[in-house]
Amino acid sequence: MKPDVGEQLQGTCRILEQVVAPCVTDPFARTILDNLVANLRMLTGALPAVAPFLRADNQVTVRLLATLQPVLPAELSNRIGETLMRPEPDVADSAALDARNTAVRVILAESICSPGLAPAHHEAIRRHLSNRAAQAPMRYVSTLVTKPVDNLSNGTP
């Protein structure tokens, strides 16, 4: 399919930057436009990585849940068991991968905040969460207003 998604996103950025941006003189609107273009560029690179990321994260999250399962309350442990039995969605089905990721992370959130976890569990939890954070494909792209004047802050949170 031509133009493919990446080509369309890149082309949109090019047109916004070369055709639209020079005509935008309002500073607020220009800041918004710059942010949108930067985000589209980020998406161009990140989009192909989202499905593989979700699939890999589902797998390692399920493994961590299996490790925690024996020390968790029975009801929660049972729900983990049910989750573990469900098959992993097809790698081509992004929506199903996303839904599966949400489901396992809901249970993960509950599990890692449960009492009775050993130091080794906490170590594994932090390692898992840190690794996931390092691999998340979609990143905020800062487009800072660096030199505003007249009582205006820089627009960063």
Add this chain to the structure above:
Amino acid sequence: MNAPAEQSLSCQPVGVDQPAMAVIEGLSNLIRARLPQARNIRLANLVRSAGGLSRENWRLDASWTDAQGEHSLEIILMRDASGTLLDTARDREFTVLAALAGSDVPAPRVHWVDANGCYLGAPSIVMDRMPGACDYLAPNSAAPLDSRIALARQFLWVLTRIHAFNWRGAQLGMHLGEPQGKPSSAELEHWDATYRRVQLEPHPELDYIHDWLSERAPESEAIVLVHGDFKPGNALVEAGRITAKLDWETAHLGDPLKDLGWITNPVRRREHQIADHWEREQIVNAYRLITGHAVDEHHLTWWNVFSNWKLAVIQLTAIAEFVQGRYHHVFQTPSWLYRPMFQLMDRLP
């Protein structure tokens, strides 16, 4: 007085788009309500500026006459945007700025507030336009090292002046509310409520860190006026001098380590610190020397973690507002904050 005719003439620099006209009309009505004796109100040179994620910023010139003669002001109007990251009240900000007038804290003089937006369509505050420029990375600008260190010290000095402000004498307690119990717990509870309100998907990282924070919430050494978002990006500097500390919308009474934890936060190092010259140790030592506060290292680290946790919640707020179609910047899940938080948590038992 034929104010509408004067207004339509004076707003020509921004054209006749509706937001600008609404600002002109609303501000005229606000001034008329606050200064009933004012005549010939003129609002000119209206420009909406970039910058500011939570509010629209309009700068303009105002003039009017009364029995005392002619008055003119260079002002800025800050109006809540339709989508906002911070749930704050303009009347609280107005009260803080009014209380700071005449103190040794450099801050803009406030003139009027439209607390519930009945004149301007959204809560708004009007204050003096201050001289100077804003550079959010001022301590790491291209300026010579000596002047950067001097400026960084000046920023800390301003912070200590805020913390030393006599809020009891100014009766700020009745407006801002004095913390009941530990400020750390109250802050965590407040931001957790925001987190639960804006959460669109599971964030095990934030839940886990929340529990860690909750179990270790420290006592406060003192209750002071806290700025709540202290950074060079919220200040104006002219010729090496800080002319104004801005953005008081998050000011409140609380633990001084909240501000100190914000500026010693490793994630925001480039905004506040100068490598090898003005780092956490130097900042904390200087703060201790100026204020006489002990500054417990573990407590400060707790506030470092909290700073990032709160920042993550603010970003989730931005995402929720964006998804609702009320906010025009695109943010992502704040995963970049998670690892630094875990690293800080490892410092504490």
